[in-house]
Amino acid sequence: MKTLKLVLLLASIVFASCSDKDEEPAPVGPSLSYSETNFSSTYRSTGNSGLPALNWNGEVGNISLSGGQHGIYINDDNGTLHWNKYLAPGTYKVTAVATNSSGQATVEIEVENEFMGYFEGGLNANPASTTLTNDMTIDFKADGTAIVNVGFNGVGSWTRDESTVTAVVSFDGGTNFITFEGELSSNSSPAWLKGFYYNGQQAIEANKLGYFAVKID
Incomplete structure (x- = not known):
């Protein structure tokens, strides 16, 4: 009887060992x-x-x-x-x-x-109006240079703070400056940069000269 119990015990151990070997591997994540x-x-x-x-x-x-x-x-x-x-x-x-x-x-x-690119559009001399009366372009270079053309070129630099883009340029070689500051709308086609331009090197309300709007595809 003891011999039979021993045989059954050994058989159960062998069976359990074989069962463990036959188990499927655990699934692996991606x-x-x-x-x-x-x-x-x-x-x-x-x-x-x-x-x-x-x-x-x-x-x-x-x-x-x-x-x-x-x-x-x-x-x-x-x-x-x-x-x-x-x-x-x-x-x-x-x-x-x-x-x-x-x-x-x-x-x-x-x-x-x-941010960089060549924008085309226009401007006016009336801050209270959005009607564009003259053509203009702004070329924002990757090196931070800005070139504004209103029939003749103004050269300066640009900065960006979130969606606000500011370009300070001179049309007379560096004696006098004009500041262009606008809000960039990227979620449209074309993308628009719309705002105002000011006399001097800052966007001061009292020095506002007119409105501008330029776009890029």
Whole structure:
């Protein structure tokens, strides 16, 4: 009887050992990586991250974007990050998130969208009116130089604070200055920069000379 019990005990141990070996491996969450995670772009241009390495490891999953901005989106089939011309200037950090029933993988991506470009439009000499009476262009260079043409050129520099763009230029070689300051609207096609121009090197209400509006496709 003791021998029978010993045999049964050994058999149960062997069976349990074999059962452990035959168990299915635990499900694995997705893996996600990009060959590059920092991107530079210029205002009103488009771009993408390229196809990432994405493995769902046998599970069904989905990919999404966390912290997204207007103009930045992700292809929810293959995980490619895209940005379009509606992206406002600035530096943006977003996170690609791949999720399935077994886990989650995240990658932080940075897109720097540099402001620059050639704007065309007009201006007037009446701050109370938005009717444009004369043609003008503003060329915002990447090096911070601004060239304003109103039939003749004024040269100076520009700065940007969020959506406010300011250009201080001189039409006589640096003796007198005009300040152009406007609000940039990027969520439209074309994008508009609309505001006022002032006598001097600052946007002072008492020195306001007229209204301007310029656009870029």
